[in-house]
Amino acid sequence: MQLLGSVVFTFLLLVLTPLWGVGMALCFFLPHRAHFAMARAWARTLLWLLRILCRLDHVVIGAENLPAGAHVALWKHSSSWETIAQMVLLPPQVWVLKRELMWVPLVGWGLALTRPIAIDRSAGHAAVKHVLEQGKDRIARGYWVSIFPEGTRMAPGTTRKYGVSGALLARAAGCLIVPVAHNAGYFWPRRGLIKRPGTIQVVIGAPIDPKDSEPREINERVQQWVEGQIRALQNETQQERPGAPTSDRP
Numbered sequence: 001m002q003l004l005g006s007v008v009f010t011f012l013l014l015v016l017t018p019l020w021g022v023g024m025a026l027c028f029f030l031p032h033r034a035h036f037a038m039a040r041a042w043a044r045t046l047l048w049l050l051r052i053l054c055r056l057d058h059v060v061i062g063a064e065n066l067p068a069g070a071h072v073a074l075w076k077h078s079s080s081w082e083t084i085a086q087m088v089l090l091p092p093q094v095w096v097l098k099r100e101l102m103w104v105p106l107v108g109w110g111l112a113l114t115r116p117i118a119i120d121r122s123a124g125h126a127a128v129k130h131v132l133e134q135g136k137d138r139i140a141r142g143y144w145v146s147i148f149p150e151g152t153r154m155a156p157g158t159t160r161k162y163g164v165s166g167a168l169l170a171r172a173a174g175c176l177i178v179p180v181a182h183n184a185g186y187f188w189p190r191r192g193l194i195k196r197p198g199t200i201q202v203v204i205g206a207p208i209d210p211k212d213s214e215p216r217e218i219n220e221r222v223q224q225w226v227e228g229q230i231r232a233l234q235n236e237t238q239q240e241r242p243g244a245p246t247s248d249r250p
Contacts, residue, residue, distance in 0.1 A: 006194045012049055016042065018207040021110030028113060033112040034094050039162045043087035050081075055197035058125055062204035066178065071207065072170040073178045076226050077148035078156055078185025081200065085184075086146050089202060091142035096131055096165070103220040115143075121151060132172050139173045149219065153190040156183070156234065162223050167215035176207040179222045181229035188229060201236075203229045 020042045024035055051057045072088055075082055086093070099118035104107045117134040119127040126130045147169075149162035170177045182202040186197050207224055210218050 001150070002054065002197060004053070009049055009195065010193060011052045012053075013046060013246065014043065018106035021107045021171040024104075024110035026111050032113070032115055033092060035110075036087075039114050039177040040087045043084045046084050047088060050195065054195040056195050056200065057198075058085065058184075058200040058202060060202045062206075065204045065206050066091070067176055068164065069175065069208050070142050070144050071117040071175040072135070072139075072166050072173075073144055073180055074149050074171075074222050074226075075146060075180045076167050076182055076230060077150050077153050079187045079188040079190060080184075081150075081184035082180075082182060083202055085178075085200075085202070089180075089204075090144055090146060092136045092142070093147055094173045095149045096135075112156055117145070128165045129241065132169055135165075135169040136173045139169075144171070145169060149222070154183040154185075155190060157215065159223065159227055161218040163186045164219060167210055167218040167222075170210045170218075171215065174211070175217070177222065178207050178212055179219065179226050181205070181233070183230060183233040186234065199232050203233070206227070 017026050019173070020038070027034070027038065047058070070091075073093070074087070075086060086095070094117060095116050095117060096117045098121050101117075102112055102118050104111075115138065117131055117138070119130055121127060123130075132148075138145055145166075146167040147163075149166055149206075150160050151163055152160075154160060166177065180202065182200060184200045184202075187198055187200055205222075208218060208221065214222075
């Protein structure tokens with residue numbers, strides 16, 4: 001049954017996403033917050049389908065740590081789940097993403113209306129500069145900026161050096177950094193079709209003021225906290241479900 005539910009969910013994901021993109025494109029004349037509301041409705045629908053079809057739910061710990069105003073959120077990236085859930089779990093936001101996503105037919109139309117910060121990941125310092133310029137504009141307009149500092153999905157139990165654009169943006173914009181950890185990668189593997197049943201735990205950390213620290217120091221602090229939280233969540237999963245995988249490395 002889990003395989004069947006996962007297949008049906010994946011089919012609906014592939015069908016609903018371009019349809020939503022077209023629907024948003026037809027409403028191009030609406031203001032940005034209306035476009036974000038449409039994207040959030042898409043995300044809520046998928047999370048509901050995930051719960052019904054795959055018996056995969058989520059719970060948020062530390063929601064009280066979300067400060068008022070617009071800030072920078074640094075997310076662990078281990079699954080496709082968080083690319084959906086962030087739209088529901090954070091205030092109105094924009095995302096830093098690879099520009100190739102904007103070229104996807106139908107989907108890219110709707111995505112463009114959410115005003116993401118699309119970057120060429122091979123551009124190095126030019127990409128960082130683009131994040132700073134566009135990010136300050138979005139934050140000034142009252143939108144959070146959501147970033148995956150690892151740059152790509154990492155299998156559970158693995159990580160890589162965090163990019164500095166998030167820390168630099170928070171300093172330049174005079175806002176806070178909010179770290180977000182979760183164990184979605186254990187339930188929705190990055191290269192797996194089957195979604196494991198259970199409850200994804202999302203932990204929102206205390207805001208970090210970057211003004212008195214160097215960006216790389218902030219990154220190390222965020223990374224240590226995020227990876228520590230994920231290890232703790234996995235230990236809980238192991239105790240509750242003996243034999244649960246400790247890694248999805250290929």
